[in-house]
Amino acid sequence: MAELKPVYPLAESDTGQARTSSGRKVGEISLDAVVRGEIGPGDIRISPEVLRQQADFAEQGGNPQLADNLRRGAELVAFSDEELLDLYESLRPGRSSALELEQLAARLDAGGAALCAALVREARGAYVRRGLAS
Amino acid sequence: MSTGPSLRAQFYATRPISRDNLVPENAALGLIAFSSPNDPEPSLRISDGRIVELDGKSEDEFDLLDEFIARRGIDLAVAEEAMALDDVAFAQALVDGATPRASVTRLAAGMTPAKLARVLALLAPVELLSAMQKMRVRRTPSIQAHVTNRVDHPLLLAADAASAVALGFRELETTVPLLRDAPLNAVALLVGGQVPAPGALTQCAVEERLELELGMRGLTTYAETVSVYGTEQVFVDGDDTPWSKAFLASCYASRGLKMRFTSGSGAECLMGATEGCSMLYLEARCLAVTRAAGSQGTQNGGIDGVNVAGSVPDGMREVIAENLLAMMHDLESCTGNDTLMSSSDIRRTAHTLPLLLAGSDFLFSGFGSIPAYDNAFGPSNFNAEDIDDYLVVQRDWGFEGVLRPQSDDDLLPLRRRAVEALRAVLDELDLARFSDADAEAVVQAHGSLDVPALDPHLVPDAADQLMQRGLTALDVVRALAVRGFEVEAERVLDMLRQRLYGDYLQTSAIFTEDMRVLSALSDPNDYAGPGTGYRMTAARRVETGAVRQVWAPATLVAEQDAHAGCLQLRELGPAQRGTRPDEVVVGLSPAFAHTIWLSLSGLTVAEVLRQVLAGIEEEGASARLVQVRRTLDVGAIGSTASRLAGSGIGIGLQAKGTALIHRADLPPLGNLELFSIAPRVTRELYRGLGRNAARYARSAEPEPLFLAESSEPLGPNYHARVVALVALERGSVVASDPLEVEATWPS
Numbered sequence: 001m002a003e004l005k006p007v008y009p010l011a012e013s014d015t016g017q018a019r020t021s022s023g024r025k026v027g028e029i030s031l032d033a034v035v036r037g038e039i040g041p042g043d044i045r046i047s048p049e050v051l052r053q054q055a056d057f058a059e060q061g062g063n064p065q066l067a068d069n070l071r072r073g074a075e076l077v078a079f080s081d082e083e084l085l086d087l088y089e090s091l092r093p094g095r096s097s098a099l100e101l102e103q104l105a106a107r108l109d110a111g112g113a114a115l116c117a118a119l120v121r122e123a124r125g126a127y128v129r130r131g132l133a134s
Numbered sequence: 135m136s137t138g139p140s141l142r143a144q145f146y147a148t149r150p151i152s153r154d155n156l157v158p159e160n161a162a163l164g165l166i167a168f169s170s171p172n173d174p175e176p177s178l179r180i181s182d183g184r185i186v187e188l189d190g191k192s193e194d195e196f197d198l199l200d201e202f203i204a205r206r207g208i209d210l211a212v213a214e215e216a217m218a219l220d221d222v223a224f225a226q227a228l229v230d231g232a233t234p235r236a237s238v239t240r241l242a243a244g245m246t247p248a249k250l251a252r253v254l255a256l257l258a259p260v261e262l263l264s265a266m267q268k269m270r271v272r273r274t275p276s277i278q279a280h281v282t283n284r285v286d287h288p289l290l291l292a293a294d295a296a297s298a299v300a301l302g303f304r305e306l307e308t309t310v311p312l313l314r315d316a317p318l319n320a321v322a323l324l325v326g327g328q329v330p331a332p333g334a335l336t337q338c339a340v341e342e343r344l345e346l347e348l349g350m351r352g353l354t355t356y357a358e359t360v361s362v363y364g365t366e367q368v369f370v371d372g373d374d375t376p377w378s379k380a381f382l383a384s385c386y387a388s389r390g391l392k393m394r395f396t397s398g399s400g401a402e403c404l405m406g407a408t409e410g411c412s413m414l415y416l417e418a419r420c421l422a423v424t425r426a427a428g429s430q431g432t433q434n435g436g437i438d439g440v441n442v443a444g445s446v447p448d449g450m451r452e453v454i455a456e457n458l459l460a461m462m463h464d465l466e467s468c469t470g471n472d473t474l475m476s477s478s479d480i481r482r483t484a485h486t487l488p489l490l491l492a493g494s495d496f497l498f499s500g501f502g503s504i505p506a507y508d509n510a511f512g513p514s515n516f517n518a519e520d521i522d523d524y525l526v527v528q529r530d531w532g533f534e535g536v537l538r539p540q541s542d543d544d545l546l547p548l549r550r551r552a553v554e555a556l557r558a559v560l561d562e563l564d565l566a567r568f569s570d571a572d573a574e575a576v577v578q579a580h581g582s583l584d585v586p587a588l589d590p591h592l593v594p595d596a597a598d599q600l601m602q603r604g605l606t607a608l609d610v611v612r613a614l615a616v617r618g619f620e621v622e623a624e625r626v627l628d629m630l631r632q633r634l635y636g637d638y639l640q641t642s643a644i645f646t647e648d649m650r651v652l653s654a655l656s657d658p659n660d661y662a663g664p665g666t667g668y669r670m671t672a673a674r675r676v677e678t679g680a681v682r683q684v685w686a687p688a689t690l691v692a693e694q695d696a697h698a699g700c701l702q703l704r705e706l707g708p709a710q711r712g713t714r715p716d717e718v719v720v721g722l723s724p725a726f727a728h729t730i731w732l733s734l735s736g737l738t739v740a741e742v743l744r745q746v747l748a749g750i751e752e753e754g755a756s757a758r759l760v761q762v763r764r765t766l767d768v769g770a771i772g773s774t775a776s777r778l779a780g781s782g783i784g785i786g787l788q789a790k791g792t793a794l795i796h797r798a799d800l801p802p803l804g805n806l807e808l809f810s811i812a813p814r815v816t817r818e819l820y821r822g823l824g825r826n827a828a829r830y831a832r833s834a835e836p837e838p839l840f841l842a843e844s845s846e847p848l849g850p851n852y853h854a855r856v857v858a859l860v861a862l863e864r865g866s867v868v869a870s871d872p873l874e875v876e877a878t879w880p881s
Contacts, residue, residue, distance in 0.1 A: 009637035009651045018635060026634045031624055034608055035615050041606060044352060044630045046390030054636040061655050062239065063464055063641065065206060069380070069428025070639060073387025081350045084385045085343055091378035093370045116384065123377035126201045130366070132375065 008057045010050065021045040021077050048074035068115065075113035091123060093132045098124055101133060150477040157445045164408025164416070167399075167443065167452035168255040172410035176249035178217045180210060189248040197366040199419050202376035207426030209243035216244030225256045228265045228462070231663030235268050242462040243425075247418035250462070254414060254455040259488065262454050266492035269461035271431075272642040273659045273668045274652050275493045277536040278468060279303035279503035281323055282510035283582040286315040286593050288560070289553045289568055290576045290585060292326030296552035297545050298503040300330040301521065302537040304644045305468075307358065307500050309339040309510050314594040316340045317601055318565075320353040321610060325559055326552035328625035333645030335392065335629075335638075339511075342374075342382060349391045352607025355629050356392035356638075358433050358468070358499070362423050363397065364416025367407035380427035390633030392643060394431035394466060395424040399452060400439020413443055417456040421463050430641040431466025433499040440473045440485075440515075450485050457494060464654070466642035472500035474513040482515050491533050493668070495642045505581035518580070525681045532678075534670055539681050549577045558617035559610055566596040690858045697731035701740035702878045709760040709872040712780035716755045718827045719784045720746060721762045721775030722875070724866035726789040730859055733791030734812040734852055737820075740879055745817050746785060746793070747877075749824020755781070755831050757824075760872040762786075766863040769803040772796030774872055781831035785823065790859040791815055795827045806830060807839065813852050814841050 007013040018026045022042040033039050055070035076084060090096045090104055101124035108117040127133035139147070146152060161170045179187035185204040186193045196204060219241065227233040227241075242250065257265065279298040283290050295306055306327050308319045316338050323336040338348055339359040348354045362379055363369045369376070379395070386393035397420035399413035408416065417434065424432045435457040436443050443449040453470065460467040469489055476482045490497055501524075502514030509517065516524055521537070528535035553573045560566040575585040607630055614623035628649065632638055638645065641654035650656075661667030670678070703722075712719065720743070723730075727739050737745075743759075750757045760778060762771045772786025772794045782798035786805075791812030794805040807826060809815045819839055826836035 008640070008655050009635065009653075011632060011635040011637050011649075011651065014635065020634050026631060029627070029631055029634070031611070031615055031620065031627055034611050034623075034627060037612075039608060041608070044608065044634065046388070046634050046636050050634065050636050051387065051390075051639075054639050057655060058640060061640070062236070063430075063654075064209075065425055065428040066430055066641065067428075068206075069383050070387050070636075072381075072384035072428075076384055076388035079388070081347065084350075084388065085346065088343070088346070088378060088382050088385060091375070091381050092373055093375055093378070116381065119377060119380060119384075122205060123375065126196075126198055126377070127375070129201075130198055132198075132370070 006053050010053065018050055019047055021047045045077060048077045051077065072113070072115045072119065075108075075111075075116050078111065079113075091120065093127075096133060098128050098133045101127065150479070151481060153477040154481065155441070155445055159446055161412075162410050164403045164411060164413065165442070165446050166412050167446050167448040168412050168414050168455075169252070170410060170412035170415065173251065173412050173415045174248045176217065176246050176252060178208070178213055178246050180213060183210060185210070189246045198369060198375055199364070199366055199423055203247070203419070203422040203426055205426075207422045208246065212240060212244035214244075216241045217246065217249060221253050221256060225253050225261075228253070228269070229257065229261045231264070231268060231661070234662065235659060238269065238462060239464045243464075247422050248415060250459055251412065251415040251418040254459060257455065259451055259454070262451065262458055263488055263492040266454070266458050266461060266489075266494065267667065268659070268661045269458060270494050270659050271461060271464060271466055271654045272495045272644070272652060273657045275534045275536055275668065276304045276496050276644050277302065277501060278305035278307055278496045278499050280308070280472065280500040280509055280511055280514055281306045281503055282308050282310075282319075283504060283508040284311060284510060285582050285588065286310055286312060286319055287576070287582055287585060287588060288318050288322040288566070288593060289556060289573060290579060290582055291319055291322035292552040292556040293549040293576050293579075294504050295323045295326030295336070296329040296548040297540070299327050299334045300540050300545055300548050301503065303334065303501070303503060304536070305335045305337070305356070305496065307337050307339055311510050312594060313340060313344070315597050316344060317348060317353060318593055318597040320348050321559065321600070322556055324353060324355070324607065324610065324626060324629075325556045325614070325622060328622050328629070329552040329555060330548045331647040332625045332628060333647055333649050335644065346382065346385055349386060350389050351605070352630055353610075355633070356394075357386055358394050359396055360393060360429070361396045362420045363405070364402050364411070364419045365407050365409050368402050368405040371405055371407070376423050376427060379423075383427050383429050387639060390636050390639065392638050393429065394433055394468060395427070395429040396433040396437060397421065397424065398434045398437035398439050398470065399456060400436060400442030403442045404439055414452050414455055418459060421456070421459050421465065424460075425463045425465060429465070430639065430643075431468060431495070432460045433468040433470070434460055435470030435489075435499075436473065436475070437470050437499070438473060440470060440475045444475050444485070453485070454488060457489065461494070464641065466496075467494045468496035468499040469494040471498045471515045472511070474506070474515055486515055487527070490527075490535060491531060493534060497536065507583070508581045522682060525678070526683060529678050529681055532670065532675070534668060535678070538677050541682070546577060553577055555614060555619045555622050558619060559613040560596065562613035562617050563600075563605060563609060565599055566592055685854070687858065690855065694729070694731050697738050699880065700731055700738045701727040701743060702880060703727050703759075703761065703875040704878070705761075706874040706876055709778055709874045711778050712758060714756055714780040716831055717758060717780035718750050718755050718831050719758050719760055719775040719779035721760050721771040721784055721786050721872070723766055723768070723771055723788040723863055724761070724763050724868070725766075725863040726761065726787065728866055729862045730789035733789065734855065734859070735791050735815050737791070737817065739789055741817065742787065742791060742820050743877060744879065745820035746787065746824040749821040749826075750828045752821075753825045753828030753832065753834075755828035759875045759877055761875050762872045763866070763868050763870045766860065766867055768792045768794055769796070769805060772805060773800070773802040776800075778872065779831075783827050783831040785827050788812070789863060790856065793820065793823055795823065795830060797830065807836070811841060811848060813848060814844060816842075
């Protein structure tokens with residue numbers, strides 16, 4: 001059976017296929033389930049697949065930068081809130097040396113976040129050239 | 135001879151506009167709206183698919199912004215074509231309705247900041263607005279509210295969030311006087327904002343890291359205060375770089391949260407590092423960074439720096455130009471108007487009105503939906519005090535201002551429900567408890583000055599608890615459901631579900647009240663000249679028309695009926711010409727004491743006539759009454775009366791109160807004295823009119839009669855009533871000759 005081509009908006013076209021990052025179907029996130037305590041924070045986190053689909057929509061809509069951002073977002077789904085806050089902190093000016101930025105990029109690469117790693121490496125080059133990291 | 139300022143100069147010094155600070159242009163300080171001599175010449179050089187020169191700087195000279203823009207912000211496929219385009223030709227394409235929006239955005243994507251700034255400097259105000267009408271991303275305009283109060287009263291925030299959504303706001307932004315309170319403020323908006331209708335987005339503007347954390351917990355549904363700046367120095371002083379901001383944007387995306395950047399002219403001046411460049415050029419750099427970072431949108435147009443832009447020549451045109459530039463980058467435009475920009479009501483309105491006429495994705499990035507004193511951002515350019523004015527201006531022009539009139543009957547049940555829902559959540563989660571008196575005061579309150587003070591520890595302690603216990607929106611949903619607020623629980627849960635689909639990560643996304651997502655992809659702006667693009671529906675037009683100030687025709691009927699019979703006129707037969715040389719004839723209009731009983735001044739027709747007759751009698755003349763039926767024109771009535779009078783002097787009296795003295799030998803539309811401003815005629819003046827008519831009759835010198843001074847507007851206060859009264863007069867006109875009448879005043 002041919003897979004249906006996804007249609008924007010997904011909330012209206014979803015026939016029960018869309019899943020959250022925990023693998024649960026979005027349609028299963030019911031009020032009863034929340035009250036029964038069956039829904040955890042992982043169940044209300046967007047999945048990388050859905051983000052990549054939205055990135056494709058953005059690209060088709062003529063905004064490759066937004067698409068890139070959503071693809072970077074897809075890479076970051078698996079990182080915990082605390083990790084993301086720390087990564088962001090490390091990228092702020094004067095927080096990290098060139099070496100630390102390279103280690104950060106490697107950490108991202110190891111976590112499957114190649115686009116984010118490239119962003120960090122690009123930042124490292126600029127920071128060094130402009131004296132924000134040594 | 136006096137040497138001080140003239141009385142006129144002293145008067146102008148007290149005008150509100152004289153409190154505004156204006157400065158001369160000063161390019162060195164960046165106090166220049168467009169085209170600083172220090173702005174670079176546009177240039178772009180590409181070598182081996184890589185930008186090696188941007189706006190006069192070679193690659194090795196790039197600062198952080200240049201580098202980021204060069205690597206990520208410019209579409210190399212169109213750059214050479216776009217940069218070669220003549221500025222005027224591109225400006226014309228921008229304004230021309232027949233040139234499709236998409237062809238403008240395609241070319242803009244290949245232009246450098248200096249090129250774009252130079253093109254926009256060419257546009258006159260109305261050209262900017264025409265371009266804006268075409269270039270905004272979303273077809274349907276929307277609007278954002280500030281919902282804050284000066285004490286972070288959570289119940290009041292919830293009630294005010296409900297009021298804001300009822301009024302039509304689709305994004306609500308809060309912030310805090312006390313940072314610790316932020317999580318509770320966020321919850322108050324999340325709950326209160328879902329009471330009147332589903333789908334309003336809520337945010338809490340605080341420091342970047344905390345703002346992200348609130349979003350991750352689901353306590354906010356979007357973020358906006360991701361600030362970027364136009365020079366490297368200020369960017370770094372703001373404790374970020376383009377890359378850290380881009381990473382932050384991706385963090386929001388990773389949690390399915392809508393986010394937009396913020397910039398705006400004047401910020402670099404306030405931070406003292408403009409590199410001598412114009413405001414528009416620096417903003418063009420901000421917007422290039424915003425697009426390059428993959429933010430779906432921006433809040434710009436002055437914002438906190440609007441008063442800096444407002445201090446220099448062309449400042450307001452620059453602010454509109456930067457809004458337009460965001461749209462040209464295909465960014466969601468949340469277009470400022472969120473800071474009080476002048477002490478002058480005329481000037482602050484002049485800042486905002488053009489944008490309202492042109493339309494944008496969000497007309498305000500914070501209309502103060504709460505009283506100005508409660509705005510924790512500082513007063514917005516429009517505040518709760520101005521909502522009725524805004525609604526009437528929306529009705530006047532028929533632009534889509536997104537708001538709708540709301541009465542107490544509409545709002546009070548929603549405010550009560552919002553207060554009770556939040557109260558239940560905070561109680562259920564064991565965070566805070568409030569008394570019935572607190573709750574009821576909030577429902578009725580206009581602002582925080584109307585509610586009892588809270589224990590100062592209550593809110594920050596509850597907020598600390600919320601953070602320490604790791605509570606999330608799921609806990610809020612559960613508490614709402616358990617305490618019987620299933621509808622609100624479903625709506626808050628639906629906001630969580632929406633972030634699993636990510637539809638509202640697309641550019642310019644909002645939710646309608648039936649939870650459809652409107653965005654660049656589902657509701658693209660299709661304006662292409664007259665007859666195209668967004669137009670109000672008939673139902674929406676009716677909704678915007680029903681402002682509080684419209685009075686029902688029944689009001690006028692009741693007003694007149696309350697005085698019916700205050701004067702009785704008995705018809706004595708056809709009016710004849712009199713012979714007594716001291717006789718003044720008073721001509722009454724057709725509806726006088728028939729269908730009109732109350733004149734515009736608030737005096738009854740009985741009292742008006744009593745005073746006129748008393749004046750004639752005081753001067754020893756005699757009076758006779760006729761009712762003119764063929765015309766309602768006060769000149770013709772007076773002329774008819776004068777030609778029936780033995781003295782040749784007549785008075786014309788319209789039921790609405792307009793009065794004059796006429797003489798038989800004058801042309802019908804002439805007169806000796808006229809009270810044309812009926813609303814301001816007093817008893818004493820009507821009496822004086824009678825006395826003067828008698829003096830003319832006796833060939834004595836009349837006394838001068840002047841209205842008391844007043845600068846109250848007349849038309850807006852009375853014209854609707856004048857039209858209704860004239861219609862009554864017109865209804866009484868018959869093709870018959872004047873009748874002699876006798877008046878009696880029932881006691």
